[in-house]
Amino acid sequence: MSLTRTLIDVRPLRTSPVFRRLLIGRTVSVLGSFMTMVTVMYQVWGMTHSAAWTGAVGLAQALPLVGFGLFAGAWADRGDRRRIFLAATVGQAACSALLAVQGFTGHVPVLGVLALVAAQSFFGAVGGPAAGVFVPRLLPKEQVAAGLALNQITAQSMMLLGPALGGLLLGWLGIGACYLIDTLSFGLAFYGAHGLPALPPEGEPSRAGLHGVLDGLRFLAGHRVVRGALITDLAATVLSFPASLFPLINAERFGDNPRTLGLFLSAFAVGGITASALSGSVTRLGRPGLVMLCGAGAWGGAIVLVGLTTSPWAGLGLLVLAGAADTASVISRSTIVQTHTPDALLGRVTAAEQIVGQAGPSLGNVRGGLVAGWTSGTTALVSGGLLCVLAVASVGASTPELWASESRKKFSE
Numbered sequence: 281m282s283l284t285r286t287l288i289d290v291r292p293l294r295t296s297p298v299f300r301r302l303l304i305g306r307t308v309s310v311l312g313s314f315m316t317m318v319t320v321m322y323q324v325w326g327m328t329h330s331a332a333w334t335g336a337v338g339l340a341q342a343l344p345l346v347g348f349g350l351f352a353g354a355w356a357d358r359g360d361r362r363r364i365f366l367a368a369t370v371g372q373a374a375c376s377a378l379l380a381v382q383g384f385t386g387h388v389p390v391l392g393v394l395a396l397v398a399a400q401s402f403f404g405a406v407g408g409p410a411a412g413v414f415v416p417r418l419l420p421k422e423q424v425a426a427g428l429a430l431n432q433i434t435a436q437s438m439m440l441l442g443p444a445l446g447g448l449l450l451g452w453l454g455i456g457a458c459y460l461i462d463t464l465s466f467g468l469a470f471y472g473a474h475g476l477p478a479l480p481p482e483g484e485p486s487r488a489g490l491h492g493v494l495d496g497l498r499f500l501a502g503h504r505v506v507r508g509a510l511i512t513d514l515a516a517t518v519l520s521f522p523a524s525l526f527p528l529i530n531a532e533r534f535g536d537n538p539r540t541l542g543l544f545l546s547a548f549a550v551g552g553i554t555a556s557a558l559s560g561s562v563t564r565l566g567r568p569g570l571v572m573l574c575g576a577g578a579w580g581g582a583i584v585l586v587g588l589t590t591s592p593w594a595g596l597g598l599l600v601l602a603g604a605a606d607t608a609s610v611i612s613r614s615t616i617v618q619t620h621t622p623d624a625l626l627g628r629v630t631a632a633e634q635i636v637g638q639a640g641p642s643l644g645n646v647r648g649g650l651v652a653g654w655t656s657g658t659t660a661l662v663s664g665g666l667l668c669v670l671a672v673a674s675v676g677a678s679t680p681e682l683w684a685s686e687s688r689k690k691f692s693e
Contacts, residue, residue, distance in 0.1 A: 286558055287557065287560050288433060288560055289425075291423055295419075296419060299414075299418045302418070302476070304468065305471055307434040307438060308469065309465045309468060310434070310438040312461060312466070314438055315458055317443070317446070318442070318450070319446055319455055321334055321337060322455070327389075327393070328390055340397045341401045342401075342642060344401040345634060349408075349634055350635070352631055353409035353628035354486045354488075354489070354495075354496065355409075357626070357628055360478050360480050361480075362479045365411050368403045368407030369403075369407060369469050371403035371406070372403045373466035373467065375396050377460075377463045379400075380459035380460040382456075383454070409634070413627065414473075416618045425563035432556045440546065493628065495628075496625055496629060503620070506617055508569075508679040508682055509617055510632065511675055512672055513610075514636055515667075516580065516609065517643070518640050518644045518647065519671060520583045521641045522660075523644075524646070525660055528652060529595070529661075532657060544599060547599035551599065551602060551606075552607040555603070559607075567683075568615040568616050569679075569683060572608075572609045573672055573676045577669050577673070580664075580665045582598045582602035583661055586665075587661030587665065614633070617630070648660045651664070
């Protein structure tokens with residue numbers, strides 16, 4: 281296989297100027313968002329010196345997404361997704377601007393900061409389902425996986441760069457300036473989406489309110505392949521997500537050295553960026569279900585080996601492999617969701633995918649912490665990885681459609 285076909289497929293950047301502009305705006309906005317994440321944590325800790333309050337930041341981000349995500353998806357399936365996304369981007373920018381104002385003045389209590397974080401998350405919950413239709417509507421079907429891989433590699437690169445840059449700018453410029461930079465980054469996201477054509481739903485628009493949400497849930501329950509894709513993601517995150525165990529692993533294997541703790545999350549990002557950069561052969565394969573199942577199973581197997589190994593550096597290497605396997609699985613899962621969901625339902629299904637992506641790791645961290653508290657960190661890692669492998673095998677056995685090549689068989693509904 282040639283190197284060109286192994287490296288990430290950049291055809292969408294060459295063939296679609298609209299996608300290219302959208303990706304640039306999204307990348308800059310994601311960078312600003314990761315900078316804000318660090319800034320909020322830093323500010324809340326400085327105001328309270330309480331781990332409970334810094335934990336509440338994650339709660340403020342998650343609750344609007346979980347509570348309003350499906351309703352936002354139904355709304356996106358009723359109107360012009362472009363207009364909805366632009367309005368949500370303006371709302372997020374306004375929240376960042378207010379965070380910047382309070383960062384410069386310092387007169388807002390911690391609950392006010394969390395309220396602004398929650399408001400920004402609400403607008404993100406509105407814009408996310410609308411953005412879910414962009415790639416499949418802008419690119420031909422054979423380039424959708426490549427477009428999603430480009431989204432993935434830019435997001436992971438910003439995940440690696442954003443927190444570090446945010447920490448540097450906090451020291452140089454202060455809290456308010458970091459929030460202000462995030463505000464400006466939304467301007468590029470707005471510019472990137474402003475050139476999109478109108479994107480009303482194709483087919484019958486969603487019914488209003490709860491009826492539209494229930495229609496989306498019925499689709500998820502009845503479509504075997506899309507349902508299998510989301511269950512596979514839950515298996516990988518709820519059963520085996522290990523981030524809450526990293527401080528314990530760091531204490532056991534690195535002597536509780538604070539300089540090494542960050543290496544664990546960085547290992548995930550390094551693996552993810554590498555897998556995205558070498559995703560060309562995967563996205564051209566035309567078998568996203570097979571890649572998703574193998575990637576999720578490899579993730580679980582790598583977590584088992586992390587628990588069994590006694591070498592700290594071997595453990596980090598396995599986390600790099602886990603991050604690469606997870607990225608291959610995520611790209612393939614998103615390809616399945618976006619290419620096998622009717623456009624009229626894509627906002628609601630994208631909202632469900634976002635909720636799974638947000639809630640799954642959080643629940644996985646809770647599971648890992650509880651099991652480690654009752655037993656040990658090794659038991660939590662090994663049991664979680666084994667459960668993940670078994671769950672993925674069960675999904676594969678019960679959903680044979682996932683193994684089919686797109687060229688040979690259309691996914692059933």
